[in-house]
Amino acid sequence: MKGKDLFDVINDIDDKYVSEAGEEAGAVTSPDTAKVxxxxxxxxxxxxxxxxxxxxxxxxxxxxxxxxxxxxxxxxxxxxDTTTRPTNATEVPTSSTPPESTTLPSRPTDDTTAMPPTESTEATTLPDHTEYPSTGPTDFHGDCTISVSVPQDKMVEKDGVLVPSVLELTITNEGESPLYVEEVFTLQKQGDDGEWEDGAVFRHETMPFKDRCVAAGETSVITVGILPEHYDLWSGPARLVINVHFYEPDPDDWTKILYDTAFYMKAADFYL
Amino acid sequence: MDDTSIVKLLWDRCEQALKELAAKYGRFCHKIALNILGVSEDAEECVNDTYLSVWNSIPPQRPSVLPPYVGRIAKNHALNMYNKKHAEKRGGSNLTLVFEELDEVIAGYESADSALYRQELLSVINEFLGTLPSDKRKIFVRRYWYADSVKDIAARMHMTENNVSVSLNRMRSRLREILQEGGLLS
Incomplete structure (x- = not known):
């Protein structure tokens, strides 16, 4: 069974839930002049x-x-222009020599002030893909360092371009209190109108709360696999947005978000 | 015109019923189809097919609540069209993202896909939805029934996109746990 099958099952949920969710749309209950x-x-x-x-x-x-x-x-x-551009895959740095991470000072916990995903990166500054991987600017809650890298042996060739099959997100908690982390990797494609649109979403396997905790002074590495069917999405203008939420789970209400912030790792980090 | 009157017109085989249906639920159906197909013209076709299906199915059907009934027909037409158009393509569309998110819930499980299993699954999902706070349930249903984008849900619910994403992520995780506890996932 796949997500599509589950979607089909959800199609048959109780009518009252469908009606409830449609109520505030202004479409079901306010039909005035609502023509196709x-x-x-x-x-x-x-x-x-x-x-x-x-x-x-x-x-x-x-x-x-x-x-x-x-x-x-x-x-x-x-x-x-006869400048030689190296294209040898062996020149890709390995995860054992992680790219330089940037530690930024603590910031107010305003998730919207983080680097917006729509911030564009000039096409002319695109790095050659052999400069890959790099670590971009980070913005986070507390004293925390975040970097993203791709293990060398996890770069695969797709239509002549090296693309990552695995991403590793390394989070070091340099603060004095534990961080609970929930992250989403979104590969965005740039449309003809210049707007960035979600192309695919990558997540690690669902983890229990305790495993999402990065204790004070510790480092956690989260590995995210990318499906082969998504390899070709990296061609052309693409960028990876890494959205990390830090939060404190409420043991009495798992749906409640006590605290939430996010940061985005910008396009330049993962241009290919 | 209220829903009962529209159904009565349909039972009387009065074509005015279709005009009333279009006036009341045209945009509703169009939005559902558009969420799935992403192309307005295709959504229009689905909406027209929906009117025809409603006309052909009432009678003998007499739905007590019209919006889910009509919405489901529109959704099924849209999914059929989506399947035809995406038989060989993958990736990129809003619906693909929805499928991928639901993949997480059911990841790694190969079922016999029997009608009985689907019925059990549906029962658990209905129960799960019943346990959710109303606002969270709306988010879940908007995403996985209406196939709304996260952005649209955030605007509708007056939340940030981040919060919607987090809520959806947690609800998927919770649903997976419930399915595992109920023995519906191996």
Missing amino acids: PAAKPFLRIVKRYILPGAVAAAALGLIAFGIWSSGVLGNKTVSL
């Missing part, structure tokens, strides 16, 4: 087929013009 936005057939065809085609044609034209104007096409003289 139906485009006319011609308009629909224009929107669906003609417009995308026109956009694609325009894009191709721009690309062709760009190539022509750069001198690759036509009779212009071309000056090639």
Whole structure:
């Protein structure tokens, strides 16, 4: 059984729960003028087929013009950049020599002031993928150091590009009280409009509370496996957002979030 | 028009019923289909198919509560279309993320996929939902029934996306524990 099957089962939950969750939507209970936005057939065809085609044609034209104007096409003289770029996989640092971690001073526990996931990184500063892995800026609660690395033998080649099959998140609690950690790795893709959208979500296996605790003065390493079917998502503009929540579990109410903050590890860290 | 009157019109085979249905539940169905398909035009097709299915199923059906009935039909049409379009593709869509999240709950378990097992599973999930506080239950159902994005849920519930993600994560973990305790996961 897979998630999709479970989704199918959930489809049959009690009607009262479906109604309850739909109540505040303003759709079920406030039907006024709530009509399906139906485009006319011609308009629909224009929107669906003609417009995308026109956009694609325009894009191709721009690309062709760009190539022509750069001198690759036509009779212009071309000056090639012959700088050699290393692409040997063995140059990828290993996890035994973790990238330099950054310890930032304690900050107020405002989860929204952490590095926002939508913060863009200029494409021109993309590192060659052999510089991988790197550790980006961190922002956290308390005295804590976080770094992310990929074991050398866990880099795999996919369509000529090295991609990680495993990520290791190392959390060192330098404070005096325990940290409870819950983390989510999200691979985001950049759309044509420049917006970052979630492409895949990686998590470690579900762990009991006690295993999520990083005791004072201790280091915890959390390993996250990436499914092969997600390897190709790393091609093109992609970034990994690492969202770590620190919290204190309430023994009387497991759904309650007593304290929560988060940080994001920015795109530049995991550009490939 | 209230739901009982719409159902009565359907039973009377009066086409006005479809207009009333569209006026009252058109946007509701469209949102469900759009969450799954991500393309407005495809969602429109599903909504039209939904009207036809409702017309064909009432009578003989006489649903006591119309929104879940209509919503389920819309969802099934959307899922059928999704399956057709994604038979060979994976990754990227909102629904794929939902499936992946639910994979965590059921990870590593291979079932016989029998109707009896599904019925037991459904019973446990209903019980689990009954134990949740109302706001948490809404988050769960919005995500795993309506397939809403985390962003939409956060806006609806006036919460941060982080908090929604944490809540969902915990509810999935808790559900998995309950399934294990009940012997439904090996």
